[in-house]
Amino acid sequence: MNSSSSPLLATHGLCFSFGKRPILHDVNLRVEPGSIYGFLGPNGAGKSTTMRLLLGLLRPAAGSVQLFGHDLARHRVALLGRVGALIENPSLYDHLTGHENVEATRRLRGVAAHRTAEVLALVGLTDNAHRPAREYSLGMRQRLGLAIALLSDPDLLLLDEPTNGLDPNGIIEMRELMRRLRQEQGKTIVVSSHLINEIEKVATHVGVIQQGRLVFQGSLPDLQRLQTGRTRLVLETQDADTCRNLLPRLLAGATPAGPGTLWLPWVSREHTAEVAAAVTAAGLPLYGLHLEQPSLEDTFLHLTEARPTLA
Amino acid sequence: MNSVLTPALPELATLPAATNPFGQLRRTLAADALKLRRTAALRLTLLSGAFPVLLAFLIFFFKGHEILKAGGTPWPRFISLAWQTAGTLLLPLFVVLLTSLVVNIETKATAWKHLYAQPVGRGAVFFSKLLLILALNAVALVLFVGLVLGAGALLGVLQPKLGFQAHAVPMEVVLRMLGRTYVATLGLLAVQYVVSLYWRSFVVPVGVGMGAVVATVALLSWEHADKIPYAAPLMTSVSMRMSKAGVLEAGHELAKHEWYSLAWCGGALLLGYLLLYRRNMTT
Numbered sequence: 001m002n003s004s005s006s007p008l009l010a011t012h013g014l015c016f017s018f019g020k021r022p023i024l025h026d027v028n029l030r031v032e033p034g035s036i037y038g039f040l041g042p043n044g045a046g047k048s049t050t051m052r053l054l055l056g057l058l059r060p061a062a063g064s065v066q067l068f069g070h071d072l073a074r075h076r077v078a079l080l081g082r083v084g085a086l087i088e089n090p091s092l093y094d095h096l097t098g099h100e101n102v103e104a105t106r107r108l109r110g111v112a113a114h115r116t117a118e119v120l121a122l123v124g125l126t127d128n129a130h131r132p133a134r135e136y137s138l139g140m141r142q143r144l145g146l147a148i149a150l151l152s153d154p155d156l157l158l159l160d161e162p163t164n165g166l167d168p169n170g171i172i173e174m175r176e177l178m179r180r181l182r183q184e185q186g187k188t189i190v191v192s193s194h195l196i197n198e199i200e201k202v203a204t205h206v207g208v209i210q211q212g213r214l215v216f217q218g219s220l221p222d223l224q225r226l227q228t229g230r231t232r233l234v235l236e237t238q239d240a241d242t243c244r245n246l247l248p249r250l251l252a253g254a255t256p257a258g259p260g261t262l263w264l265p266w267v268s269r270e271h272t273a274e275v276a277a278a279v280t281a282a283g284l285p286l287y288g289l290h291l292e293q294p295s296l297e298d299t300f301l302h303l304t305e306a307r308p309t310l311a
Numbered sequence: 312m313n314s315v316l317t318p319a320l321p322e323l324a325t326l327p328a329a330t331n332p333f334g335q336l337r338r339t340l341a342a343d344a345l346k347l348r349r350t351a352a353l354r355l356t357l358l359s360g361a362f363p364v365l366l367a368f369l370i371f372f373f374k375g376h377e378i379l380k381a382g383g384t385p386w387p388r389f390i391s392l393a394w395q396t397a398g399t400l401l402l403p404l405f406v407v408l409l410t411s412l413v414v415n416i417e418t419k420a421t422a423w424k425h426l427y428a429q430p431v432g433r434g435a436v437f438f439s440k441l442l443l444i445l446a447l448n449a450v451a452l453v454l455f456v457g458l459v460l461g462a463g464a465l466l467g468v469l470q471p472k473l474g475f476q477a478h479a480v481p482m483e484v485v486l487r488m489l490g491r492t493y494v495a496t497l498g499l500l501a502v503q504y505v506v507s508l509y510w511r512s513f514v515v516p517v518g519v520g521m522g523a524v525v526a527t528v529a530l531l532s533w534e535h536a537d538k539i540p541y542a543a544p545l546m547t548s549v550s551m552r553m554s555k556a557g558v559l560e561a562g563h564e565l566a567k568h569e570w571y572s573l574a575w576c577g578g579a580l581l582l583g584y585l586l587l588y589r590r591n592m593t594t
Contacts, residue, residue, distance in 0.1 A: 018593070055428040057592035070326055078329035081430035091425035093416065095349045108342035108429050110330065148425075 006069060008033040008156060008188050009054065013063035016049055023049045024212045026063070031190055031205070036182055038203030038220075039192040042304050046212040047192040048088060051160045054190070055085055067156065081109070084154035086162055090145020094134035098125055098144050101133050105148045119147040123177070139170040146177070157181065159191045163198055175202045196300040210304045227299040231266040236288035237279060246282045250275055266291060335431040339439035347443070352412035356447045359405045360397070360455030367393035368462040375466070375473045384478035386463060387559035390485065391551050393459045398492060398548025400524065403541050406448060406500050407520030413444050414507035414516070423511065427592050437584055441504060448496060456489050481559045488551055488561050491569055495547040498540030498575030499523075505583030537568035540575040 009031035016024040024046045031037045041047050052058045054065055056076045065072040067079045092101055102116045120129050123143040128136070136144065142162060149157060159178075163171045179202055181187040193199050199206065206223050208216040216223065237243050240256040254262040264275070272289065279286045294302070330338070347353045371378065371389055379385050417423055426436055460480060467476030499520075507516040520541075527541040536542050546568045551561045565573075 052424070052592065057424055057427055059589070059591060068326075075326055075329075077335070077430050077432050078326055079430075080428060081329065083428075085425075085428050087424050087428065089421065091420050091422035093346055093420045093422070096346065100345060100348065104342045104345050105425075105429065107345060108338050108426075108431060110334070110338045 007031055007066075008068060009037075009190065010066045011050075011054070011063060012066070014050070014053060014060050014065065015062040016046075016053060016058060016060055022212060024053070024060075027209070027212075027214050028217075029207060029214070030217065031188060033188055034182065034186055035188055035204045036178060036202055037188075037190045038196075038199030038206045039190055039209065040196060040199060040206060040300060040304075041192075041194065041209035043194055045209045045304070047194075047209060048160055050209070051085075051087060051158055051190075051192060054158055055080070055083070055087070057087075081152065082155045083158060084149035084152060084156070085158040085160075086142075086145045086149045087158070087160045089164070090141055090148070092133045092136075092141055092144060094132065097130050097132050098136065098140075099129040101144060102129075102148055102151065106151055109152050111152050115151055115153070119150045122150060123147045124173075138165045139167065142166060142170070142174070146174075150181075153185075155188060157187055157189045159189065161192055161194070163193065171198060178202050196297050200296050208300065208303050215303050223296065223299065227294055227296060230299065230302070231291055231293050233264040233266045233272060233275070234288070234290050234292050235262040235264060235275065235279070235286075236260055237262070238285050238287075243279065243282075243284050246284065247278050250278050260287070329430065332432060332434060335435040336439055336442075339431050339435045340442060343439050343443050346416050347413075350412065350416060352409060352416070352447065355405070355408060355412065356451045357454065359401070359451055360458050363397035363401055364393050364455065364458040364462050366396055367459070368466065371466055371473065372470060375470060379473060381557070382474075383557045385466075385473050385475050386478055386480055387553045387557060389463055389466075389475070390459060390481070390559060391553065393462075394488065394492075394551060395548050397455060399545045400528075402492070402496060402544040402548075403499060403524045403527075404521070405451065406496050406544075407503050407517060407524065409447055409451070410444050410500060410503040411507050411513055411516040411520070413440060413447070414504070414511075415513040418511050418513065424592055433588050434584070437508075437587060440508075441580070444500065444504060445497075448500060449493060452489060452493055452496075456485060460485070484551070484559045484561050487563065488547070491550075491561070491565065492544060492547050494565060494569045495543035495572050498543055498572035498579070501576040501579035501583070502540055505579050505586070508583060508587055538571050540572055543568045543572040 007030045009029065011027055011029040014024055014027040027050060039047055053060055056072055068082060070079055072079055099116065102120060106116050120126050123146055125140065125143055125147060128140065163174050166174060178189055178191065182189060203220055205219050207214055237260050240260055240262050243262065244251045244254060251262065254264045257263045276286060276289055367389060378388060417426060427433065463475045466473055503516055503520050506519050510516065523541045527539050530536055530539065531542065537546060550566060551559065554560055
């Protein structure tokens with residue numbers, strides 16, 4: 001991550017607890033302008049709490065939030081004027097139409113009147129704008145929530161699990177919309193999710209949170225490099241144990257994964273060749289030798305399983 | 312990662328200007344007024360005054376000749392009957408329901424988190440809804456008074472024997488009572504408002520309000536009953552008297568219980584504001 005540019009959003013040592021139960025511990029987020037920051041973590045890891053802290057809905061026990069280089073606690077109202085947010089399920093007034101729902105927030109924010117029709121068109125709800133929100137499907141509600149978040153043409157968008165409850169089509173649409181907002185309008189987007197697959201196709205940067213701690217933060221290529229380090233060599237032979245006993249030096253780091261399968265950490269091409277030669281020289285059959293790269297999902301699961309030190 | 316030519320990035324150093332608190336309040340109020348459309352709170356406000364007036368109208372339509380045996384102007388008896396029907400139980404319950412319904416508009420939409428993430432201060436949110444409830448309360452009372460006078464005029468046409476058309480409306484007393492009754496509702500209105508905001512539910516404030524109104528009726532003979540905010544509308548309603556000459560009388564100044572109502576209003580709002588201002592917005 002380019003650390004020379006000033007971040008659009010940064011948190012410093014953010015801590016939060018509900019009563020005595022600690023929720024967040026020393027979270028240092030850093031979101032570059034013009035990025036789509038995928039904020040990942042399993043349910044209950046503290047994603048929503050972090051999002052609420054970023055909007056000033058909660059007061060941190062320690063630490064601070066900086067938006068656009070200013071302290072949120074001190075300039076909350078002014079800074080929120082440049083932020084659009086969709087927190088969990090969208091807040092919709094069921095007795096109002098889609099149009100009136102947008103209009104309510106438009107009046108509250110003092111945004112120009114023509115924006116209502118614009119954002120409804122942007123999320124494809126123009127035709128349904130005059131139906132009451134209670135008749136909307138889950139996907140339409142989510143899109144209406146996004147339209148409201150986009151009203152003020154904000155520089156920063158905070159989307160908390162925006163694809164929750166959407167069908168595959170809806171998820172693809174949401175992804176396309178995020179990509180367009182970044183590419184065409186230069187918006188910075190922080191989007192939280194518990195699924196890496198949803199994020200990897202659209203995010204430029206990723207932060208992974210686990211039990212209230214940030215366990216990884218970096219660009220998507222950084223995360224991919226982390227996963228290369230976990231590439232393994234899969235060796236298939238007749239009997240894994242015999243093979244390991246005959247070649248104790250070469251196969252010291254191997255773990256048996258089946259009666260005839262051994263996993264070795266991948267070191268280099270030369271090492272791979274040496275293993276192949278040694279197995280044949282020892283008179284053991286070599287049925288297969290291939291590289292296996294864990295998927296991004298495996299890497300994510302690995303990150304959120306254990307508690308490694310801060311990446 | 313696809314590198315993109317991002318359009319000019321937002322200027323980071325300059326702090327965007329926030330509108331002044333009154334501008335924020337005005338915008339919040341405009342949004343809150345829109346949210347009232349098609350709500351039970353609005354229907355309640357427009358219709359609640361009709362019930363006690365209808366009751367008084369029917370009583371006078373069928374039994375007016377017995378009530379007004381003594382002759383003279385029928386207005387004082389008619390007005391005090393309608394006023395006491397409305398003021399004893401209906402008015403406190405109306406205020407309880409109204410505040411709960413208005414606050415519930417946000418609660419039902421899970422919109423508090425949305426509202427507090429908008430660029431308006433918490434004070435604007437607090438006072439906008441308060442002003443809205445105060446205005447609806449005033450509209451309901453004015454509608455009630457209009458209906459009372461309208462029903463009297465209608466009786467003058469339908470039952471000329473009762474004499475509504477022949478006597479003047481005691482307008483000054485009616486207006487004075489209108490103002491005092493409004494003041495009498497402010498204490499319980501503020502208490503209910505803070506309870507609704509604090510618990511962010513519909514059931515809790517309605518339960519608390521109903522319980523308080525019922526308890527008040529039981530406690531009316533207590534020497535400190537005038538300090539209970541839920542008793543004030545009732546006390547104001549029954550304070551309207553008819554002199555022996557058949558003239559409607561009501562005190563020119565605020566009664567003691569009405570001052571207590573104002574004190575409750577100020578105290579509850581101050582406490583509620585302090586309580587809610589620094590509150591964390593969870594769930």
